Amino acid sequence: MEDGGQENKEREQILSWPRMTKKFLKDHCKQNKLYSTPQLNDTLYLHFKGFSAIENLEEYTGLKCLWLESNGLRHIKNLDAQTDMRCLFLQQNLLYKLENLEHLKKLGALNVSNNYIQKIENISGLRGLTTLHIAHNKLETVLDVEHLSQCLAISVLDLSHNLLNDPEIIHVLEAMPELRVLNLMGNEVVRKIPNYRKIVIIRLKQLTYLDDRPVFPKDRACALAWVAGGLDGERKERELWETRERRKIQDSLDGIAMIREKAQGEAAAARAAGER
Structure with missing residues (x-):
């Protein structure tokens, strides 16, 4: 009964919020001088619209970049037709889970910062994913991020301002062969690793940028x-x-x-x- 009540509540909220209707999408394309034929559009700017759900994008099969920043989205779904997607921007929403992304095989950049995500999951099959921004979420333990060790193409990773507190996460990061840019600022783990910057530079041998500044050859040699x-x-x-x-x-x-x-x-x- 409790789950059913929650579903009904979410359904009521969706109905009361602005909807991503086919008419809205068509009018939006017209106002922004985009193509009236849905599949010809490679970019849609749908940020700051107040949407609570992703819907009616089935005909927009040519999308390579989709901006859904600063809405009220609770779930990642209904993107099955966007198999050519390269960049997906979902920051500043109400997301609690990484889900329904496995068909976005060409996705290269994903931004889900400023949400409520507690675990990194369901993205290891995205072999082209090189950039993941997941700052300002609810990641806390090694188990919450261990999935990253299966994400072999990620080279840019922003984990800043989460709740990460276990120094053992460095083992997960070591298992990422392409990792070049890493941001851990704003996590308790930074204070828990003695000589943090030196240790991370030594352990992550491919790193060229850590937190707020570059890693130069001199820095690595001195470490x-x-x-x-x-x-x-x-x-x-x-x-x-x-x-x-x-x-x-x-x-x-x-x-x-x-x-x-x-x-x-x-x-x-x-x-x-x-x-x-």
Whole structure:
């Protein structure tokens, strides 16, 4: 009875909210100078409309990018016809679950930030998914994110501002061979991993950007030196890099000076030849 009551409540809310009707979609395309033939449209901007459900998109089979940001969506569904989809934007809705995405085989970017999702699931079959934004949700334990170890193509992952608190999640992240960009800011786990930045850089060997700044070769070399020789080893490695960087700068300046001197010499020779 309780589940039935919840379903009835949701149904009543859907009926009272703006609907994604066929007429609305047609009028929307006309107002935004899109194609009147549904399947010719590759992009739809349906954000900030107040929709509580995705519906009536069956004829929009050519969609590659769909914006559904800042609505009142409770479920991901009724996207079976969008098999050519590349980008799906569902941030700032009322979603509690990743679902009904398995047929979006070409999906490359998914944004479900600012929802109520408690577990990452049902996306490992999306072999082309390279970018996942799932910040500001309710992810908490290793079990909530372990599915990521099966998402082998993801290179950009935003997990910021969740409830993650177990340092063991680093094992899951290590199992992602293409991971290059990672954001864990705003999670308790950042404080629970001693020497957090160094450890993550060492463990995730392909990482080029962590949280709010890049991971340079110098950062990785210094982190490795820290593991091998402690703070003293890190200091020595940093000094070596700084010496090399100063030498590069000086070599560049010397090269510029030589070019200038050569140009001045050639100009003087040309003037002398002209005077003769």
